Amino acid sequence: MSLPWRLRLALLAVGLLWAAVAGGDELEVVITRPGPSDVVFGAVEAAVEVYPYDAELDRVELFLDDQFVEARRQRPFTFSVNAGQENRSHDFLFVVFDAAGASTSVSVTTAVIRSDLEVDVDLQQLFVVAELDGATALDLRREEFTVSDNGNRQELVTFGRGDIPFSAVLLLDASSSMRGEPLRTAVRAAETFVAGMESLDEAKVVLFSDRVVHETPFSGLTEVLSVGLDGVQAAGGTALNDAVFLSLLRLGARQGRKVVVVLSDGIDPHSTLRMEQVRQAARDDPAVLYWVRLVEGPDPDAQRHISVWRSTDEHRDELEQLRQTVLESGGRVLEIQGVEGVPAAFASILEELRAIYVLGYYPANRGSGRWRKISVRVARPGVRVRTQSGYLDR
Numbered sequence: 001m002s003l004p005w006r007l008r009l010a011l012l013a014v015g016l017l018w019a020a021v022a023g024g025d026e027l028e029v030v031i032t033r034p035g036p037s038d039v040v041f042g043a044v045e046a047a048v049e050v051y052p053y054d055a056e057l058d059r060v061e062l063f064l065d066d067q068f069v070e071a072r073r074q075r076p077f078t079f080s081v082n083a084g085q086e087n088r089s090h091d092f093l094f095v096v097f098d099a100a101g102a103s104t105s106v107s108v109t110t111a112v113i114r115s116d117l118e119v120d121v122d123l124q125q126l127f128v129v130a131e132l133d134g135a136t137a138l139d140l141r142r143e144e145f146t147v148s149d150n151g152n153r154q155e156l157v158t159f160g161r162g163d164i165p166f167s168a169v170l171l172l173d174a175s176s177s178m179r180g181e182p183l184r185t186a187v188r189a190a191e192t193f194v195a196g197m198e199s200l201d202e203a204k205v206v207l208f209s210d211r212v213v214h215e216t217p218f219s220g221l222t223e224v225l226s227v228g229l230d231g232v233q234a235a236g237g238t239a240l241n242d243a244v245f246l247s248l249l250r251l252g253a254r255q256g257r258k259v260v261v262v263l264s265d266g267i268d269p270h271s272t273l274r275m276e277q278v279r280q281a282a283r284d285d286p287a288v289l290y291w292v293r294l295v296e297g298p299d300p301d302a303q304r305h306i307s308v309w310r311s312t313d314e315h316r317d318e319l320e321q322l323r324q325t326v327l328e329s330g331g332r333v334l335e336i337q338g339v340e341g342v343p344a345a346f347a348s349i350l351e352e353l354r355a356i357y358v359l360g361y362y363p364a365n366r367g368s369g370r371w372r373k374i375s376v377r378v379a380r381p382g383v384r385v386r387t388q389s390g391y392l393d394r
Contacts, residue, residue, distance in 0.1 A: 027055055027104045029096050040083045040090055040110050042256075043165055043200050047078040048094045048106070056099035063093040080199040082165065084255050087113050122366060123157070124149070127164070127257055127288065127330065128357040128376055128387040136355040137383055138162065148375040149363045158360030165200035166353055167218060167254035169247040173264040173294075174207040174214070179234040182339040183207075186263055187229050189343040193261075194222045196350050204250060205229065208243040209236035210270040218254070240264050241271035241318070244289075245278045251287050257356075258287035261349055263342060265294040266319050275321035282325055283371070283392045289331040291322065292345045294338070330388040368393045 028051040034040055046062055060077045062069040069081050083090050093107040126147065130137040142159040170190045174183055187207075194203050197220055205225050207214040214232045216225045244262060251258040268275075282289065326333055334345045363372070373390045 027051070027096055027098060029094060029104050029106045031092070031094065031106055031108050034092065034108065034110050036108055036111065038110050039087075039113055041085055041087075042082060043080065044083050045078055045080055046092050046094075047076065048096070050077065050096055058097040058099055058101070061095040061097075063091075063095070065091050082200055082255060122362070123360050124363050124391070125158075126359045126374065126376065126387045128359060128385050129330070129352055129355070130357060130378060130383055130385050132380075132383045136352065137380075138355050140357065140378060140380065140383070144379045145357075145359060146377045146379070147359060147361060148377075149361070150372045152364070154361040154363065156359055156361055158358065160358040161356070163198060163354050164257055164356050164358055165198065166202075166257040166259050167251060168201070168203040168259040168261060168353075169250055170194075170203055170205045171243055171247050171260060171262045171264075172205065172207050173209075173238060173240075174232060174234045174236075175209040175238045176235050177238075177265070178339075183232070183234045185339045186342050187232075189346045191222055191226055191229075192343060193346045193350055194220075194225050196347070202254075206243065206247060206250075207232055208239065209234070210239045211236065212243070212246065218250075237270040238264065238268055239270040239272075240266065240268040240322075241273045241275050241278050243271075245273055245281055248278070248281050248285060248287060252285050258285075259290070259353065260287050261290045261292065261346070263292045263294070265296075266291070266322055267315065268318060269315075275318045275325065279321060279325040279328070282329055283390075286388055286391060287329065288388075289326045289329045290349050291326045291331070291333045292342060292349075293333055293335045295335050296337075328389045330386055332386070363393075366393060 030049050030051070032047045032049055033045060046064075048060060050057060050060070057073075059071045059073045061071045062079045062081070064081055064083070070079055072079065077094075089112050090110045091107060092110070093105060095103055095105045097103045128145075130140055138161055140161070142156055145156065145159075147154045147156065170193060172183075172186045172190060178186065190205050194205075197203065199220065202218045202220045203225060204218045205214070205216045206212060207229075214228060216227070219225055240262070244260065247260045251260070323333055334348065336342065336345055359376070370393055371390050372393045374388060376385050376387050378385055
């Protein structure tokens with residue numbers, strides 16, 4: 001449990017006073033960014049410099065709004081942090097510890113945008129993948145895109161491309177069919193995925209069977225997301241629909257781009273929820289879904305499955321609903337024969353997440369409560385684009 005930063009500051013000041021009385025050299029800590037007049041949104045950098053420059057330091061810690069962010073032990077003492085999208089002030093607290101354990105702290109409170117009139121206008125953002133001849137195309141220009149919302153052409157007010165930070169849930173099947181090496185392979189692939197993320201990305205690893213077997217916090221550190229994974233044993237049945245629904249709930253409070261990567265054969269004999277209900281949840285709070293599907297044989301859709309909950313036809317309908325939910329979100333289905341293909345599939349998804357266009361527009365006549373269909377086209381011949389097929393107009 002973290003103490004409020006003002007209390008931490010008072011306690012640290014006492015420690016600093018004791019260190020000075022003991023005869024130690026006092027450190028000078030200067031915040032280089034952000035400044036008190038800065039307004040911060042989204043991904044920002046926070047940095048300090050410590051003098052004397054040759055002082056023996058143990059670490060520098062950063063707290064944002066009373067929450068611990070990260071510790072650095074070597075220069076440069078620069079931190080990447082997500083400040084969210086609200087127009088509000090933020091408290092940045094830096095705590096410097098020297099080699100003897102004494103500490104010095106400084107803080108800054110950033111500014112907010114002041115206005116006599118605040119207009120709440122919803123910006124609709126689309127995350128778009130563009131492909132040409134099987135490879136991502138990242139040289140498209142704003143004027144080459146045409147976006148339609150409910151059949152009406154939209155004016156793009158924002159346009160970006162490249163590496164956009166994301167929050168991801170890596171949802172791994174840990175039922176009895178994954179016992180032994182298959183589960184270990186899947187876990188290693190998830191760890192490699194996390195290791196390839198950028199500093200502002202974050203992920204959560206969830207192992208599920210007919211219940212949640214193991215769940216990590218959201219983090220960008222492989223060390224955090226790997227804790228306890230080696231001891232997990234595959235067992236039980238599969239409740240895929242319930243697990244996907246849980247993943248969407250976990251992403252609900254996250255900012256920015258949201259992603260769910262599902263590793264499973266898709267056969268679900270144990271969920272209490274139907275995929276139709278999960279699909280509605282995905283529409284309510286959009287996230288991009290990727291399904292790494294473990295298949296057996298040349299025509300897995302032709303296989304017969306039956307359970308206490310569902311007949312063969314109902315199982316087929318659930319699989320098709322899952323496929324449509326994935327495609328509707330702007331994601332894709334990657335079919336692999338055996339878990340040996342999981343690392344390559346995860347690497348392909350991570351590469352795709354690095355090559356995204358972000359298109360923003362202000363749709364008219366909001367608030368209908370209905371589903372609005374989105375269409376994105378590119379003028380360049382041969383280019384195919386993929387994005388969410390629509391959104392629920394709250």
